[in-house]
Each structure stands twice: as structure tokens, then as C-alpha cells.
Amino acid sequence: MDVRRADRIADALEEMVFTGHLREGQRLDEATLAKKFDVSRTPIREALQRLVAADLARQLPRRGVFVQQPSSITLIEMFETMAEIEGVCGRLAAVRMTSAMQKELKDCNAVCKEALTANDCEAYSRANEEFHFILYQSTGNAFLEAEAKRLFSRLKPFRRVQFKMRGRMAASVSEHDELIDAISRGEDTRAADVLRGHIGTQGDRFYPQMAQLRRDPDLRIAS
Numbered sequence: 001m002d003v004r005r006a007d008r009i010a011d012a013l014e015e016m017v018f019t020g021h022l023r024e025g026q027r028l029d030e031a032t033l034a035k036k037f038d039v040s041r042t043p044i045r046e047a048l049q050r051l052v053a054a055d056l057a058r059q060l061p062r063r064g065v066f067v068q069q070p071s072s073i074t075l076i077e078m079f080e081t082m083a084e085i086e087g088v089c090g091r092l093a094a095v096r097m098t099s100a101m102q103k104e105l106k107d108c109n110a111v112c113k114e115a116l117t118a119n120d121c122e123a124y125s126r127a128n129e130e131f132h133f134i135l136y137q138s139t140g141n142a143f144l145e146a147e148a149k150r151l152f153s154r155l156k157p158f159r160r161v162q163f164k165m166r167g168r169m170a171a172s173v174s175e176h177d178e179l180i181d182a183i184s185r186g187e188d189t190r191a192a193d194v195l196r197g198h199i200g201t202q203g204d205r206f207y208p209q210m211a212q213l214r215r216d217p218d219l220r221i222a223s
Contacts, residue, residue: 006046009037011122013047014157015164017056017067018210026067028057054157072207075158079203082151083196086132089148090191092139094183101138102184108134109176116173121163124172128163129156131176158206165209172198 013033016022028051033044048065051057058068097105108131115124132152136145162168175198182191 005037005039006043006050009033009039009043010047010050011160012037013051014054014056015161017051017069018158018161020210022067024067024069027063028065028067054154056157070158075206076203078151078155079158079199079206082155083198083200085144085148085151086135086195086199087192088144089135089139090179090182090195091188092141092144093135094186094188094191096140097138097183101134102180105131105134105138105180105183109173109180112169112173112176116169121160121169124163124169125156125160128159128172135179159202162202162206162209165212 013022013028022028028048030041030044030048033047034041037044048057048059052059052065055070056068057065059065108127111127112124112131115121115127129152133149136148136152139145163172175194179191179194179198182194
């Protein structure tokens with residue numbers, strides 16, 4: 001139970017960092033947060049460690065944990081790298097993915113569509129992660145799969161909050177459909193291009209989107 005609470009709290013804190021409700025350098029006090037979320041300090045500590053691991057906070061010895069806004073340059077570079085890695089995964093998947101894994105990918109995208117219909121960005125984020133992990137596995141390259149998963153996990157907080165923007169889940173599902181079509185036809189170059197586009201511009205869009213959310217909360221989907 002505490003682990004699930006910690007994840008929910010971390011999700012909430014990440015969004016508060018991205019949208020400016022938690023400011024750069026602000027101290028994240030365990031007691032205050034425990035009262036805010038009506039939990040013990042244990043899930044708060046776990047949530048704060050997740051923020052530290054994502055470089056959204058820094059822990060100073062004997063002083064506590066403080067908000068750290070991500071560098072825009074670093075974020076863009078990570079998304080750029082992720083786009084190229086996903087492009088390679090798409091190219092290999094188009095020539096190596098088995099029919100059974102193609103079915104898994106389609107089934108997973110069906111779950112994505114259900115989450116889209118329900119306007120459930122948390123469910124969408126989980127299904128989207130599974131979608132990409134199936135893709136990585138289908139490359140038949142264990143080293144590439146591990147590196148792709150590592151960077152995916154590093155960028156997960158940033159991608160998850162983008163799904164809260166109106167229209168982003170629908171665009172993502174459409175891109176999934178195009179990828180599945182390219183893979184089913186064995187079109188490796190097209191699959192690579194779809195995935196580069198799917199990921200590549202997210203880093204550029206991240207800060208403008210968060211600024212939009214601050215100015216107009218109605219751009220956020222209902223949850």
C-alpha cells in the first residue's frame with residue numbers, strides 16, 4: 001500500500017514542479033507533505049527519493065530535500081537521444097518482430113485507446129510504457145532493449161505529465177497506429193521515422209506546454 005501511495009504522491013509532486021507550484025530551491029518538508037497527503041512519512045520519503053533520482057530534487061546532507069527544476073538543454077538532449085534510440089528500435093522491429101509480438105503491440109494499443117476514451121492519462125501512461133517495452137523487446141537486441149528502457153524510465157515523469165495536455169493522448173495513439181502499420185508491412189525506414197517524430201519534438205515542446213498549463217489550467221484534461 002505504501003509503495004502505491006508513494007508513486008501517487010511522487011506523480012503529484014512531479015506535476016507541481018513542472019507547473020511551477022513548487023519553486024526552484026523550495027524545501028520539501030516531510031512533515032508538511034505527510035499532513036498535506038494525509039499519510040505517514042514513509043511514503044513521503046519514498047516519493048522524495050523518486051524525485052531525487054529523476055533530478056527533480058536534490059538532497060543536501062543534514063539540510064533536507066530541495067526542488068530542482070530540470071535544465072532545458074539537458075531535457076532536450078535526452079529527448080533527442082531517446083528519439084534516435086527509438087528510431088533504431090523501430091527499424092529493427094520492422095524486420096524482426098514476430099506475428100505474436102505484433103498482436104501484443106496491437107492489443108496494447110487497444111488498451112491505450114480505452115484509456116484515451118476514458119480520459120485516463122495515468123492508465124494511458126502505463127499502457128504506453130508497455131507498448132514501448134514490447135517494441136524494445138522485439139528488436140532482438142538485449143543491450144539496446146536495456147538502454148532504451150533505462151532512458152525511457154529517466155524521461156517517464158516528463159512524458160507522463162504531457163499526456164495531461166488536451167490532444168496529446170489522441171496524437172500518441174494515432175502515431176502508434178502508424179507505427180503498427182509500418183511494422184506490419186516491414187517498412188523499416190518508415191517505422192524509424194515515425195518513432196523519431198513520436199519522441200523527438202517532446203523535449204522542445206515541454207517547457208512551452210508547462211507554461212501554457214500555468215496560464216490556462218483548462219488545457220489540462222479532466223481527471
